[in-house]
Amino acid sequence: MLKTIRDAWKVPELRRKLLFTLFIIVVFRIGSVITVPFLDTQALTALMDSVSSDSGNMLGYLNMLSGNAFATASLFALSITPYINASIIMQLLSVAIRPLERLAKEGEEGRKKLTAITRFLTVGLGLAQGTAYYFYLRANNITLYNEGGSQVFSAIIIILTFTAGSALLMWLGEQINKKGVGNGISIILFAGIVAQMPTIIGHLVDYFRQAIEYPSLFGQYFGLVPGFVLIFFVLVWVIVFMTNAERRIPVQYAKRVVGRKQYGGQSTHIPIKIGATGVMPVIFASSILAIPSTIQMFLGDNVSEGFWKGFFDAFSSGGWIYCIVYFFLILLFAFFYISVQYNPLEMANNLRQNHGSIPGIRPGKPTADFIAKILSKITLIGALFLAFVALLPIVYGSITGMNNLGLGGTSIIILVGVALETVKQMESQMMMRTYKGFLD
Numbered sequence: 352m353l354k355t356i357r358d359a360w361k362v363p364e365l366r367r368k369l370l371f372t373l374f375i376i377v378v379f380r381i382g383s384v385i386t387v388p389f390l391d392t393q394a395l396t397a398l399m400d401s402v403s404s405d406s407g408n409m410l411g412y413l414n415m416l417s418g419n420a421f422a423t424a425s426l427f428a429l430s431i432t433p434y435i436n437a438s439i440i441m442q443l444l445s446v447a448i449r450p451l452e453r454l455a456k457e458g459e460e461g462r463k464k465l466t467a468i469t470r471f472l473t474v475g476l477g478l479a480q481g482t483a484y485y486f487y488l489r490a491n492n493i494t495l496y497n498e499g500g501s502q503v504f505s506a507i508i509i510i511l512t513f514t515a516g517s518a519l520l521m522w523l524g525e526q527i528n529k530k531g532v533g534n535g536i537s538i539i540l541f542a543g544i545v546a547q548m549p550t551i552i553g554h555l556v557d558y559f560r561q562a563i564e565y566p567s568l569f570g571q572y573f574g575l576v577p578g579f580v581l582i583f584f585v586l587v588w589v590i591v592f593m594t595n596a597e598r599r600i601p602v603q604y605a606k607r608v609v610g611r612k613q614y615g616g617q618s619t620h621i622p623i624k625i626g627a628t629g630v631m632p633v634i635f636a637s638s639i640l641a642i643p644s645t646i647q648m649f650l651g652d653n654v655s656e657g658f659w660k661g662f663f664d665a666f667s668s669g670g671w672i673y674c675i676v677y678f679f680l681i682l683l684f685a686f687f688y689i690s691v692q693y694n695p696l697e698m699a700n701n702l703r704q705n706h707g708s709i710p711g712i713r714p715g716k717p718t719a720d721f722i723a724k725i726l727s728k729i730t731l732i733g734a735l736f737l738a739f740v741a742l743l744p745i746v747y748g749s750i751t752g753m754n755n756l757g758l759g760g761t762s763i764i765i766l767v768g769v770a771l772e773t774v775k776q777m778e779s780q781m782m783m784r785t786y787k788g789f790l791d
Contacts, residue, residue, distance in 0.1 A: 372531035383420035389505040418543030426516040437472040481513030533773035541769040590767040636680035685734035695722040
């Protein structure tokens with residue numbers, strides 16, 4: 352990867368794209384430390400100390416994706432999550448609603464219309480999330496000017512600032528797509544997660560200091576901290592291996608003679624990625640499981656005993672019920688996401704229309720059943736892999752008590768996936784440049 356970046360830096364065109372991408376990242380980080388107006392920053396810091404170190408509730412999850420911008424209520428506090436949610440919603444609606452499905456199949460013009468709808472939906476979701484965040488801050492006495500007309504004015508400014516920040520990040524991500532390197536939205540997520548690395552390293556150093564100052568903790572932390580680092584690198588290796596792994600379905604095309612020319616007759620394959628779902632099942636599952644702890648945080652001391660107290664404690668991050676439900680939700684969403692992405696019957700029909708067939712399998716429904724069977728096996732393997740990556744840091748933190756590191760499986764998958772995707776894009780651009788120079 353480092354060699355690819357070094358080679359890309361030597362190419363003037365790619366160097367400009369890299370510098371532009373770095374410029375957008377700098378703008379993102381500057382906006383992530385500028386707090387919106389009309390807020391009590393000292394009270395906000397005291398309130399968010401517990402949120403920033405806990406990824407078990409929705410606020411901690413948003414804070415992780417925003418690179419600690421959510422905990423500081425900055426311009427980019429909502430990060431790129433409204434755009435991600437809007438994209439997921441549009442992707443699902445494109446399957447369920449026929450007009451949107453037709454737009455998705457109309458080529459470039461249809462994609463432009465879907466992109467415009469996604470942008471409007473992003474602004475709407477940003478406005479809703481910004482409003483919810485404002486009321487949360489107001490309920491905890493973080494907002495200033497809470498009386499009379501000044502209250503309405505400050506509320507409008509705060510909510511619109513949050514919404515404008517999410518819309519600006521969406522625009523910055525699109526600029527990276529046009530003039531930079533990599534997927535813009537992924538790069539912004541990557542930058543936000545990497546921005547938390549110094550904090551994580553600081554926590555690890557604190558554990559070493561505790562081990563030195565307190566002899567009783569010497570053997571414990573001098574073993575657990577290197578263990579955490581080892582687990583991190585093992586997870587990176589596993590994610591890289593599983594991301595590149597694929598199941599290839601062999602396909603044979605029949606020979607056709609048209610006039611004096613012969614078409615077909617070649618053997619190829621249909622590649623199906625084991626990690627085709629990406630990080631989406633983990634995001635869906637963690638978002639749903641974050642709801643109980645988030646509700647408990649909003650209710651505060653109003654739920655201190657009884658059934659609901661036990662219910663919220665059972666779904667607290669790190670509990671065994673939380674881990675079990677998390678595991679099955681990842682499996683469920685992985686199969687759901689694959690069912691949306693792949694249609695075995697449509698794939699079988701496309702093969703038959705192009706005079707292709709899978710060796711040993713009859714065309715039509717038997718081919719569709721064969722592809723569906725392979726998809727089920729591949730999806731199960733990929734879902735188990737995602738569950739392993741997502742649960743291992745949680746289980747390790749619960750056993751060792753090192754819960755404030757804030758680096759979960761979702762973060763690692765995003766980091767590795769974005770790095771691999773960006774490097775592949777740079778390699779393809781360098782290869783295209785080589786071919787172009789050869790042809791010229």
